[in-house]
Amino acid sequence: MVSWLLRGVVMTAVHVVARILLGIAVVQSPLHSTAWKTIAVAAVVFIALVWGGFDGIRDARAHPDPDDYDDLTIRWLKAGVFAGLFSCLICWILGTIGVQGISESSFFIEIIAGGSFIALLIFFPAFFGASIGRWLTRRDQRKEQRRLDDESNRETSDRDDDTAVIERTDDRRVANSGADPA
Structure with a gap:
């Protein structure tokens, strides 16, 4: 299944379930409809946010170079349009056949x-x-790269220090023997 279609179908199901539960809640408790609507919208937003974040993390890990990233913008735009059209169509049909509070x-x-x-x-x-997921992954990759660079620099400086100690020891030996160090 195409990745945007999978996201669209799942988000359609999430939205339809949220609208059905919202319809039931509003019919049962109409004075609290604002709170129920806020919860329904927050649930849809939260699921899209988290799924987009996972997509961004997975994409940034798969492609260390930002120029090679997948086009998550179009993927999620297609999924959103699909979910918008089909969830509204489903909810309109359900509202027409008698589920109260949906449409x-x-x-x-x-x-x-x-x-x-x-x-x-x-x-x-x-x-x-997705943007936040990519940013977090790039930040972690940069930290890891800095840590590896620091370790490499320490190893190089330790080798340079050891070489300098050996050279100084050799210079003292030559100086003590009375020979010309050059």
Whole structure:
């Protein structure tokens, strides 16, 4: 399965489940609808953010050179558009056949406005997560490279110090023997 399609299908399922649970919660407790909506949106955002972060970490580890990175932007944009369109279509159908609290909008409003909102709700956190994941991995790689460079420099300076001690000892031997050191 294409990687953006996998992400799109999973995020569609996440959004549909969130809307169904939101519909149930709002019907049961309408005075707390703002809190339930916030939780539903936060869940979708959190899952996209974390998954995007894992993508960024995995991509940065696979490609140490930033010029070789995969195009996670388009991958998550396609996934967001897919999830936006299909989750809104599914929720509109469920709302039409009788699941209360899911959809009150017309088909075109649901698909255009809802689909766009969901696409951006998935794309931006995933893109941000991928950027943070890549940045964290590059930071760790730079730290490791500095540590290796410092160890290499210490080994080189230790060898230079040992060589200098041997040269000084040889100079003293030559000086004590009365021979010309050159």
